[in-house]
Amino acid sequence: MKQTILHDTHVLLGAKMVDFAGFMMPLVYTSITEEHLAVREQAGLFDVSHMGEIRLVGPDANDLVDLLFTNNTRAMTAGQVLYGMFCTPTGGVVDDLLVYKFNDQNFLLVVNAANIEKDLAWINQHNTFDADVIDESDHTSECALQGPLAQTILQKATPYDLDNLKFFTFEEMDIYGHACLVSRTGYTGEDGFEIYGTHEAIKAIFQTLLEENAPLKPCGLGCRDTLRFEVALPLYGHELSETITPIEAGLGFAVSFAKSAFIGREALLKQKEAKPHRRVVGLELLEKGILREGYDVYADTARVGHVTTGYLSPSTGLSVAMALIDKPHDKKDTLLEVAIRKKRVKVKVRNKKFYEKHYNK
Amino acid sequence: MNIPKDLYYTETHEWVRIEDGFAYIGITDYAQDSLGEIVFIELPEENDQVTQFSEFAAIESVKAASDLNAPLSGVVVTVNEELEDNPELLNEDPYENWIIKIEIEDKLELNKLLNAEEYAEVCE
Structure with a gap:
């Protein structure tokens, strides 16, 4: 099992560590919901090395x-x-x-x-x-600073004027004196930055950013997934694969x-x-429960697709999912059913953007 | 990890407390901690039959769904309906907030459960 340079830092911060793609990664430090809302409302810091x-x-x-x-x-x-x-x-x-x-x-x-x-x-x-x-994977580390306060926080750490760093561009700059590559990108639907550097540079930057910025929270892969899900960003192996x-x-x-x-x-x-025969759409659950990856979706008795990712959305409180659905059942407002354990629940097809992105374009 | 001495446990992290001839069933501190924030619980209904070591309810954290297994067999007498609206109570105090109360069918089934010491080993 591989570890990132920040492994001991995560453990000291109280992270619950899990195996993700062969790496021991922080799933959550305090609570997925708290970390999720920190990124939506203030700022969060992710180790994505x-x-x-x-x-x-x-x-x-x-x-x-x-x-x-x-x-x-x-x-x-x-x-x-x-x-x-x-x-x-x-x-x-x-x-x-x-x-x-x-x-x-x-x-x-x-x-x-x-x-x-x-x-x-x-x-x-x-x-x-x-x-x-x-x-270059083995000698590169990466952290992501995401949220509405991301620019204010990062500006204190660099002489570079971040107003000049536009959405989906990058620049080489010093962060706390360490040479880094910084792009205005992310995987949360919020404004923010992805910072690449040597292991030592990213370790120092991650720790210093947390020490010097009280509202900034360390965030785990748990909320990284709920955040990207709410703004309909795909995750490989779920909404995209060798067969999707x-x-x-x-x-x-x-x-x-x-x-x-x-x-x-x-x-x-x-x-x-020719138009594809199936499409990733949003589903909203019309009764109690949570739709999870792999659950089958039905129109009457016919199986018409499956859930690719589903959550009780932390920002909206809605029980929603992305699902790969066969035509013509993919149309907005179509009523379908999902098998949850032994029962069927009613869902409605909807736009898969459950939450509005807040990029700084 | 909090493991009260006076309860019986399953290897799948449920507890049972015997009181006035009834069995109160819940999830352990270890279970709530591993699951993280509990956001939904699917409860059985009164008069449902539950069977030892078989699934009787489902619990959902932000991240995933898990089945709960009954430590003992019996008929459900009372369901703790407060959990439907406030599933986070299971995180706050998993031993105070029991999930179901059942009529015990066969006391000998208790022999198949773990005591606190044995359960502590499962959690290591």
Whole structure:
């Protein structure tokens, strides 16, 4: 089992540690609801050092990333971040990731911890270009500072003027004197920053940020999931997988058909034009209970899909879920049933954005 | 971890207290701590039959759903309905807030339960 550089810090802070993608990670420090609301109302700090960082460098680095990535990296300017996927020829998702463009010959890919090895194999398998693939995961740590107070808090730690750091861009800057890469990105639906650095830098930054900012709470993976869920951000293995395409997941915005070629393009274009047979939608429970991942969804006696993620939403109090539902049962306000243990409960199809995002764009 | 001496326990972290010939059933401190914030409980109804070591209710934390197993067999006499609106009471005091009260069917079933010492070992 791997540990992040902050492992002992989490234990000292009273975190409940769990195995996540081969890493011992903090699930929760005090309460998932408290940490969730701290991010919505003030600010929260996450250790996300389990995430993978893969560097593509060389004269043809852009050709390599372009072949694999669904979104258009040619249209990116240096210092921009772009969200998208690696897909298989049939449109299934190998991984979803962020691409950081330094220049045409230098890209940083930030990938899911569980998929690092798979992604590396996938990239290397298709690397017929003059480009090097470097796994920087083992010597990179990452923390995420998220919430409406994130900028105020981070500004006290850096000489860089954060007003100049726009949504989905990045900059190299000093944080408490440590050289870091900082992007205005996140996975919570709130304004915030993701900070990458050496292990020592991130350890010092994480601890100092908490010491110097009383309203800032350490936040675990428990609320990271409830936060991303409420604003309908997908989690690989749930709303996206090798059998769930970005079109089905409603993430067509991250697939650029303006690009002439990338792996999966034909299959995804065909699916988009023909309309997918199923779609990730929101469900609202009309009685008591909580919808959980894997529960089957029914229209009368026919199974028409399954729940991909479900919670009693901490921000809204609603019992809601994202679910992959066959057409035509995916239309708004359709009444369906979900099997919870031995009984059936009534649900209504709705928009999957349960809570409004508050980005600083 | 709080493990009162006067209760019987299951390996699946339920407790039972015998009082006036009835059995009061709840979840242990270890259970509530492992689950985290309890946000919903699905209770049985009065007169339902419960069976030793079989599921009789479901409890949901923010993160996940778990089944609760009955430490003893019997018919449900009273359900602690206060928990439906305030499931967090189980976090606040899991021993004070019993979940169901049942009529004991077979006292010999108590022999299959753990005492506080034995249960403490399960929690290690």
